[in-house]
Amino acid sequence: MNKYRKSAVAGMFYPDMCSEIKHYIAHFDKEMPELKLDVIPRALIVPHAGYIYSGYTANLAYHYTALKRSDIERVVVIGPSHRIYVSGASVALFEAYHTPCGELEIDLRYSHDLQKKFPCIDFHPSAHEEHSTEVQMPFIHHYFKHAKIVEIVYGDIMHDELSSVIDEVLKDEKTLLVISTDLSHFHTEEEANKLDNHCIEAIKNRDLHALTHGCEACGMTGVTAMVQSALHYDLSAHFLDYRTSFSRTKDDSRVVGYTSFVIG
Template structure:
């Protein structure tokens, strides 16, 4: 790593657009989304999949995804944030040189020790351009800040990378109960409402069944990260639950061209259910 690594701050790119740029208002929005979120069976999931659109569209579903981590401050010390690149094409998985990410709610440090575990992997690269305008990780941070307080992140933007390459990174970062994983992804894009519902139900079924190979860009923009996460589950006794499945036509938009959102939680299976 060069001398500039960890010396910079990554400022918010979509504050005031995707979510409020006023700290008090932002916190109130997040609190409301979490309070109104749909409860799942898991009380403390190891990993979640959460959407990343503007909060008026996907915030209610994100609230369902993050809901079990309310009050987990102090127990969760590190969050691996991984999602797709929307603006820049590149090969591999990108780390920023920034030592912290900034939102209206404050600063979140990048976990140096965790980064050291993966920087030697050939698929991992330092590439600030992948992070500069990217919203998929940024919009998850206020939820974590409100729920956890103090924590560190490993921010990863996925370009052209295989399931195995993503899984290898996640395996190295897996850790224990102090470490959690957030995969940032929306589901289907710009279909009529009923078609989107059918497509997203099929995607949810594939995720619950662990059928990583069937997921494509048509199912989810973060399909590479989702496939990588599913690949890591083979030797781990984690079950998957679809907690919430809606689209922009349900929340704040018209129904002729909608974007799908899902909240998925990955948690240890109850005894006898394997």
């Protein structure tokens, strides 16, 4: 088995040159509004499309968290599988994760511990050629380059099973949890705004019923699990940004929605 989790979508979803990634992040930072929040983030909900579409929305969450958290020692990234069927979830048991800006050390001991503790978690190497988790890594390298990482890709799993994993992750206050999801896919701009606003309000209100009735998201299981754990830990969900691919393409006939939250 290869010791490294090699980049699978560099040059497609995000640049394959470090200088270009830094240029993107610098541009996103310049466009940042003043965020009137006072929360210590324990978890993030961020999108995972190409940086030209959703990078700004994701960067808001990472930038804010970096300002508030200098103590992060581990980042656990949880995202849905788009490429292959996965029964349960897979944790990456590689030694390091490659990004165009350098390597991120994988916390192998912690990853093995999760695998042993939760029957729903196994290791399927091919599951980790996954963009929903990979697009987060250049942001993590930029803002938390000394943190170790854990990558979990899930498939056919109940949200309460995944919530149990999240509950375990949240026990360590020096661990940051990242939940990766996009919102509605390929509706008109008007339809997407209605669907996505329903999801956003459900997350804000930590409303599990609303999330599972009328919300559309490719990472719905992860979001629902996160909201269930937020209720368990009495954490609040703070909305940062919403937009669709229309803001980039100017095509309002088939759009994808993106949002970001900090949980704390």
